[in-house]
Amino acid sequence: SKSLVWFRRDLRSFDHAALHRALAGSGSVYCAFVFDTDILAGLPPDDRRVHFIHASLRELDADLRRLGGGLIVRHGRAEEEIPRLAAELGVETVFANHDYEPAAIARDNRVARKLGADGRLFATSKDQVVFERSEVLTLGGQPFSVFTPYKNAWLRQLAANPDALAPHEIEPLAARLAPAPAASALPGLADIGFAEPANPVAPAGMSGAADLFEHFLDRIASYGTARDFPADDATSRLSVHLRFGTTSIRHLVRTARQMAAHGAAGAEVWLSELIWREFYAMILYHHPRVVTQSFKSAFDAIAWEQGQAADAAFAAWCEGRTGYPLVDAAMAQLNQTGFMHNRLRMLTASFLTKDLGIDWRRGERYFALKLNDYDLASNNGGWQWAASTGCDAQPWFRIFNPLTQSRKFDPDGNFIRRYLPQLAALDAREIHAPMLAEPMLLLAKGVQMGRDYAWPIVEHERARKQTLARFEAIRAAA
Ligand code: FAD
Numbered sequence: 100s101k102s103l104v105w106f107r108r109d110l111r112s113f114d115h116a117a118l119h120r121a122l123a124g125s126g127s128v129y130c131a132f133v134f135d136t137d138i139l140a141g142l143p144p145d146d147r148r149v150h151f152i153h154a155s156l157r158e159l160d161a162d163l164r165r166l167g168g169g170l171i172v173r174h175g176r177a178e179e180e181i182p183r184l185a186a187e188l189g190v191e192t193v194f195a196n197h198d199y200e201p202a203a204i205a206r207d208n209r210v211a212r213k214l215g216a217d218g219r220l221f222a223t224s225k226d227q228v229v230f231e232r233s234e235v236l237t238l239g240g241q242p243f244s245v246f247t248p249y250k251n252a253w254l255r256q257l258a259a260n261p262d263a264l265a266p267h268e269i270e271p272l273a274a275r276l277a278p279a280p281a282a283s284a285l286p287g288l289a290d291i292g293f294a295e296p297a298n299p300v301a302p303a304g305m306s307g308a309a310d311l312f313e314h315f316l317d318r319i320a321s322y323g324t325a326r327d328f329p330a331d332d333a334t335s336r337l338s339v340h341l342r343f344g345t346t347s348i349r350h351l352v353r354t355a356r357q358m359a360a361h362g363a364a365g366a367e368v369w370l371s372e373l374i375w376r377e378f379y380a381m382i383l384y385h386h387p388r389v390v391t392q393s394f395k396s397a398f399d400a401i402a403w404e405q406g407q408a409a410d411a412a413f414a415a416w417c418e419g420r421t422g423y424p425l426v427d428a429a430m431a432q433l434n435q436t437g438f439m440h441n442r443l444r445m446l447t448a449s450f451l452t453k454d455l456g457i458d459w460r461r462g463e464r465y466f467a468l469k470l471n472d473y474d475l476a477s478n479n480g481g482w483q484w485a486a487s488t489g490c491d492a493q494p495w496f497r498i499f500n501p502l503t504q505s506r507k508f509d510p511d512g513n514f515i516r517r518y519l520p521q522l523a524a525l526d527a528r529e530i531h532a533p534m535l536a537e538p539m540l541l542l543a544k545g546v547q548m549g550r551d552y553a554w555p556i557v558e559h560e561r562a563r564k565q566t567l568a569r570f571e572a573i574r575a576a577a
Pocket residue numbers: 326334335336337338339341342369372373375376377379439440441442444445448466470472473474475477478479481482485
């Protein structure tokens with residue numbers, strides 16, 4: 100029998116659930132990827148993620164060829180291309196891995212129906228996470244909405260089911276891979292309407308993920324204490340690889356647990372972060388309404404700032420000219436590289452919602468456009484956490500002070516200097532709050548406020564009081 104594996108956010112040729120299942124159950128297995136015009140429409144031509152996918156596919160194709168197969172690549176609407184390709188190849192079953200985003204679930208249902216109408220099957224597997232959907236529930240059988248008990252239950256579940264980490268082997272079954280037809284080769288980036296970005300995401304592909312992980316393992320022991328300082332290279336940078344599946348979550352979790360067992364305290368903290376990822380995927384699956392609504396519905400009544408002044412403040416936030424150096428440096432990192440450190444995502448999201456009083460959904464959409472690792476579940480969860488509208492969120496009355504955060508997490512100002520070179524000559528006392536420094540002293544270091552660096556667009560103390568009132572009004576109404 101013949102089958103087809105449809106690759107989506109799982110761009111690797113090892114420990115791959117759908118590929119393993121196809122190989123185990125069929126005589127001949129084709130592999131395909133579709134550059135889906137439904138997703139690509141609206142992205143800028145130099146989108147870093149499209150370039151990353153393209154580079155990762157090149158490596159995936161080469162590795163599948165090494166194993167005797169190869170990748171068939173199409174460009175069009177995936178929900179039409181996949182049933183068409185299945186018919187052309189005459190396969191009985193199309194295999195893919197589960198997706199938990201509402202739009203992807205709806206698309207997959209349509210594909211399953213189209214295939215079914217032709218007498219073909221659509222078979223999907225868990226791959227992206229260790230535990231999905233309803234595999235980790237409360238004792239009462241409900242999905243969790245608080246992280247720590249979820250994490251404890253997740254760890255208990257793993258202790259009871261160590262097989263959840265077993266790799267889905269490919270190589271022993273690789274003889275069943277079918278070579279890709281000659282005419283189906285990977286198109287060039289330009290052929291699908293894209294161009295190389297100025298600052299591509301590096302390194303891409305399975306080899307890129309493996310290199311990053313190896314480098315990170317040298318530092319994982321100190322992750323627990325170092326991870327909050329954006330100037331340091333203390334986190335794994337694997338998020339984009341987890342997003343596109345160029346690494347395997349089972350491999351990462353197995354390794355982290357081994358490191359923890361050998362006394363690397365940071366490995367346990369890192370494992371918690373991987374569990375946060377699964378927590379948010381589970382939340383999105385059970386509560387798809389969070390895509391547009393607050394997890395805590397009462398907060399949908401919040402009167403966010405609107406109108407011209409809010410639009411201007413939003414633009415200043417996007418472009419990194421709020422007058423708060425660490426916020427602006429963080430937005431410069433996002434705009435220039437497509438990455439932002441977690442501490443800074445929390446800070447900039449808090450600043451937008453609590454200092455500028457702007458609806459979290461606007462910030463979430465901006466991140467979605469820019470982040471290389473953009474993932475609906477984690478991004479939505481992170482934004483609702485920062486805005487205090489989500490599950491297990493930051494309490495609304497605890498509001499980050501952007502200057503305190505800056506002094507605490509970038510104490511020497513090195514991160515600020517990297518992304519705001521105009522402030523590079525300022526010392527650690529001035530750099531967090533140039534608006535408070537003596538103007539002559541700044542000038543001597545080449546900085547004139549309003550010319551070289553923005554005056555603050557908002558006063559934190561006043562904004563804090565407005566935010567407390569904004570949330571208090573909701574509490575009073577509830
Ligand atoms: P590491 O510190 O090495 O962590 C390892 C992995 O754990 C990450 O790669 C990621 O997959 C996962 N992880 C870590 N922290 C979190 C978290 N808080 N929630 C969920 N998963 C986590 N992460 C995304 O992958 N995509 C997003 O679109 C995204 N948007 C965010 C938006 C906001 C407002 C906030 C506060 C956080 C967001 N995060 C998002 C989570 C986190 O900031 C990134 O995963 C992390 O910064 C990536 O860097 P790293 O790979 O070096 O992480």
